[in-house]
Amino acid sequence: MMEKEPFSEILKPLFSLGGIAGVAVIREGGVVFNSLPYQEAQSKVLMNEVAALFQGYRTAGRSIGYIVFHWDDLTLVLHGAGTVEYVVALHQAVVLNAVIGMLPGLDDAFARTLREIDVSKRQVMRIRLIPWAASLRTLEGALSKVVSDSQAKKMIERKLVLEKIDVDRPALQATVERFAMGVFANIGHKTKQKLLLSEFDAYLKTLN
Amino acid sequence: MRTEEMSYRRFEVHAGQLSAPLDQDGLVSLRAEIEYLTFYATAIAKSIGRRREACSSILAAENQQLVSREGNISGELKGLLIPGGMDAKAALDLVARRDD
Numbered sequence: 001m002m003e004k005e006p007f008s009e010i011l012k013p014l015f016s017l018g019g020i021a022g023v024a025v026i027r028e029g030g031v032v033f034n035s036l037p038y039q040e041a042q043s044k045v046l047m048n049e050v051a052a053l054f055q056g057y058r059t060a061g062r063s064i065g066y067i068v069f070h071w072d073d074l075t076l077v078l079h080g081a082g083t084v085e086y087v088v089a090l091h092q093a094v095v096l097n098a099v100i101g102m103l104p105g106l107d108d109a110f111a112r113t114l115r116e117i118d119v120s121k122r123q124v125m126r127i128r129l130i131p132w133a134a135s136l137r138t139l140e141g142a143l144s145k146v147v148s149d150s151q152a153k154k155m156i157e158r159k160l161v162l163e164k165i166d167v168d169r170p171a172l173q174a175t176v177e178r179f180a181m182g183v184f185a186n187i188g189h190k191t192k193q194k195l196l197l198s199e200f201d202a203y204l205k206t207l208n
Numbered sequence: 209m210r211t212e213e214m215s216y217r218r219f220e221v222h223a224g225q226l227s228a229p230l231d232q233d234g235l236v237s238l239r240a241e242i243e244y245l246t247f248y249a250t251a252i253a254k255s256i257g258r259r260r261e262a263c264s265s266i267l268a269a270e271n272q273q274l275v276s277r278e279g280n281i282s283g284e285l286k287g288l289l290i291p292g293g294m295d296a297k298a299a300l301d302l303v304a305r306r307d308d
Contacts, residue, residue, distance in 0.1 A: 050252070069266055076252065
């Protein structure tokens with residue numbers, strides 16, 4: 001997974017040093033930011049090699065500060081002592097010390113932002129969208145136990161029109177649940193209503 | 209601190225024999241470290257379409273100690289052990305001075 005924002009904001013001071021060809025940030029083997037001037041396939045291999053290099057040091061119980069590979073026109077700085085690992089490509093080795101000095105200071109901001117993203121992802125996962133078709137079939141099947149099939153179908157269709165529901169668009173679980181309760185409310189018998197509702201709830205639980 | 213004022217130790221390997229002012233354990237560790245870094249230098253260079261032989265320096269920092277080497281060598285290892293206190297750019301410049 002790759003996200004430009006908000007990581008590019010964190011990396012702004014680094015880029016402002018000048019002479020930076022690109023930066024990649026890796027967490028637990030996954031790339032969270034990549035602006036290196038290489039094709040995607042090349043970057044992927046590079047990231048894998050860097051992750052393996054740092055993993056080797058960790059396995060040996062060592063925390064390496066930074067590693068530099070220097071070519072005439074390119075310097076790669078690898079830093080892996082914090083929450084994330086960095087690969088910084090430099091056009092000009094003259095900014096090398098400034099880059100090395102700055103990277104550890106960015107770690108807190110990365111850790112905080114990654115935590116926030118993890119939390120928001122979990123929240124998104126809780127908001128599930130449910131397709132109407134399967135829910136309406138289950139609803140109709142439950143209703144058919146207390147009214148005729150054609151009656152069940154009509155009750156549902158009436159409610160769909162009344163609520164102006166587009167059955168081709170998946171809905172929130174709460175919306176589907178509220179719709180079912182509305183349909184069951186047409187059943188005069190309270191005990192039967194409760195039974196139908198618990199049957200429908202059981203179906204909804206199978207979706208989680 | 210200026211580069212000229214720093215003390216460092218040069219090591220070289222010829223025909224499999226490593227010579228450096230280190231004890232045997234230190235030499236074994238150093239050699240393993242260099243081979244490890246060289247292996248990844250080769251892999252990383254390949255991944256970005258560069259020749260590893262053109263990678264003139266590899267530098268690794270841990271506990272304020274720098275291990276640096278000249279990479280433009282085939283079949284032998286050369287490098288410098290540089291004490292903490294020297295910055296990375298100065299270490300690269302020092303390694304680049306082949307006649308030092």
